[in-house]
Amino acid sequence: MSQQRTGPTDGPDFPDLPEATVARLPEYLRALHHLAEDGHDTVSSEGLAAAAGVNSAKLRKDLSHLGRTGTRGVGYDVTLLIDQIEQVLGLTHRRAVALVGVGNLGHALAGYAGFGTRGFRIAALFDADHSRVGEHINGLVVRHIDDLPEVVDQESISIAVIATPAHAAQHVADRLVEAGVTSVLNFAPCVLNVPDGVDVRKVDLAIELQILSFHEHRKSALTALPAAVQKPGRVGMANRLGGEAVAT
Numbered sequence: 328m329s330q331q332r333t334g335p336t337d338g339p340d341f342p343d344l345p346e347a348t349v350a351r352l353p354e355y356l357r358a359l360h361h362l363a364e365d366g367h368d369t370v371s372s373e374g375l376a377a378a379a380g381v382n383s384a385k386l387r388k389d390l391s392h393l394g395r396t397g398t399r400g401v402g403y404d405v406t407l408l409i410d411q412i413e414q415v416l417g418l419t420h421r422r423a424v425a426l427v428g429v430g431n432l433g434h435a436l437a438g439y440a441g442f443g444t445r446g447f448r449i450a451a452l453f454d455a456d457h458s459r460v461g462e463h464i465n466g467l468v469v470r471h472i473d474d475l476p477e478v479v480d481q482e483s484i485s486i487a488v489i490a491t492p493a494h495a496a497q498h499v500a501d502r503l504v505e506a507g508v509t510s511v512l513n514f515a516p517c518v519l520n521v522p523d524g525v526d527v528r529k530v531d532l533a534i535e536l537q538i539l540s541f542h543e544h545r546k547s548a549l550t551a552l553p554a555a556v557q558k559p560g561r562v563g564m565a566n567r568l569g570g571e572a573v574a575t
């Protein structure tokens with residue numbers, strides 16, 4: 328499988344990281360912050376790998392991309408590694424984020440205190456429903472979506488979260504891009520078309536549940552098989568599930 332690598336921001340001082348490594352760095356960062364809070368100055372690769380829930384060989388490889396290999400017998404300096412990962416992830420200053428769609432999910436996200444401690448500040452809330460505009464949530468006033476360009480500019484917002492119904496999400500994405508937003512986290516269950524240079528990440532809890540459902544289905548199918556034909560490990564369920572075998 329070919330690995331995607333970080334692209335346009337790569338430069339002489341910017342490490343060329345596989346996308347999978349980028350996806351694991353926040354896990355390491357979270358684990359490192361917990362270790363620091365618990366008073367650890369150093370951590371072994373095994374200790375950090377266990378805390379982050381990955382295998383230690385993968386972790387060493389990931390961190391070697393940052394040019395840091397730790398010290399044999401001592402491990403990684405927790406504070407230094409936090410600083411280095413935060414540098415690479417661009418978390419050295421808190422980024423302003425806009426949230427569009429202040430319904431059930433939007434309210435919960437707007438009220439979540441955890442973003443602040445992880446490098447983000449919800450700087451503006453938008454909705455198209457006039458009955459929601461003017462509402463105060465967590466110290467912010469919900470603005471009308473028409474105010475987007477002005478507020479994005481004022482607050483230097485480059486990242487936005489979409490929490491509108493799916494039918495409105497593409498239109499909202501278009502307006503965000505027009506206003507200058509270049510990264511979108513989409514909670515709406517739909518695919519967004521955006522121009523080159525705009526990054527979209529999608530969060531869909533239903534998809535995660537469907538994947539877990541597959542594993543539940545697989546476990547019950549395996550339990551039903553006679554012990555002699557049960558194989559642990561790989562999925563290999565092509566016949567029983569009536570589809571292609573999927574490697575885990």
Ligand SMILES: NC(=O)c1ccc[n+]([C@@H]2O[C@H](COP(=O)([O-])OP(=O)(O)OC[C@H]3O[C@@H](n4cnc5c(N)ncnc54)[C@H](O)[C@@H]3O)[C@@H](O)[C@H]2O)c1
Pocket residue numbers: 427428429430431432433453454455456459472490491492493495498499513514515516530531532533
């Ligand atoms: N990804 C997940 O795991 C997950 C979980 C729950 C909900 N969702 C999705 O999140 C979205 C929001 O869900 P919800 O339950 O909060 O819905 P909701 O109906 O309570 O809220 C949606 C809000 O979006 C606003 N809106 C609609 N069109 C808009 C537009 N053009 N511009 C600005 N605001 C607009 C509405 O006025 C409303 O306030 C849905 O797409 C839902 O499917 C995703």
